[in-house]
Amino acid sequence: MRPYDVILKKRNGMELSKEEIKFMVTGFVKGDVPDYQMAAFLMAVYFRHMNDVERYNLTEIMAHSGDTIDLSPIPGIKVDKHSTGGVGDKTTLVLAPMVSACGLPVAKMSGRGLGHTGGTIDKLEAIPGFRTSLSEEEFMKNVKEHGIAVVGQTANLAPADKKIYALRDVTATIDEISLIASSIMSKKLAAGADGIVLDVKVGSGAFMKNIASATDLARAMVDIGKRHGRETVALLTNMDRPLGNTVGNALEVKEAIETLKGNGPWDLEELCVELGAQMLRIGKIAQTLEEARKMLRDSIKSGKALNKFKELVEIQGGDPRVVDDTSLLGVSSKTYELKSPKDGYVYSMNAEEVGISSMMLGAGRTKKEDKIDLSVGIELMKKTGDEVKAGETLCVLYYNDDKRLQESIDTLLNAYDIKEVKPKEEKLVHGVVQ
């Protein structure tokens, strides 16, 4: 077999066998298939796509390209959650302690932010002392004894995805359904959970800009999960505006803590309840979604979820006092209030531009090696649907570097579309695929 023949076959729109896909993927990981041939292969997949069986095989091969985690020593059903990436998405920080407080063990491996989207691991590092890297023994011990652990992905989890993703990133082949689905699901399968809840973001701040393409992606991932014997469900959720009212690492941790105290923005709390309800149902902690929703809301009202968050911080070496004194999170001291240029309603927002604006302040990275400033970001005082008067504050920029401010302001102003008419209410959850 030669890489040329596999590329040609896919370029001509034919179905690839498992052996052919394996030959390309394992060859690329070993260095036998060079970047230029893998790039041509990915572009062929981009234009010719893959069917369900090819996608399943690709995912399985990538999932087994490195370590796989065995969660079986942890009693009970283990359920993972994954977001396809959004702006202001601090869901895991709230959801993990909520579901753990309800009795479902959380053994979570999370990622870092790239581009305009943030990542849980960067956010957690805004907590002084918090260790996002634990040995496997410590990770398992914490889940067994405390019902919760949140760590960064180990270096050798689905290394094929890591290498392929880096190439996709520079060859305009990110946004193809089979490639995204296999990339996400290979990591989820390798991470070992019995059930998977997917938060597929739709809208201006997401990879999938409309409901039709998000539904296709959700169906592809659910199909892969089920074929691998994992109960999988996907929620299609709104990313036409940032989630919650903050974007940027320390600011988002602060908002997550407020949400666990019952003082958070409604969209963040509701999304956590909806995702958590699916997790509790799959984990057989609740019989119905209604029962699960009630348990999750109660976990906030009773303070149990907040206590679980504090416990998580403590057992991973962080300073638990941040829960009572969020000023310890180190949010930047310089602020700039961006005022509305006119009267009207926030008709729509470009969530991606908000994410880019926060990145420009230093909150995100354009390259994996970039160092980020955890203390900067944006607090949104007005979001889609809100009425605003000329001169009223739209949002507050938290910054350290004066040179970065103007570009970020310009981008943010572009992100707001203010009109005289009030927009229609937007749904938070567009649908469920299972």
Ligand code: URA
């Ligand atoms: N997130 C991933 O992990 N992979 C993709 O391809 C897209 C988003």
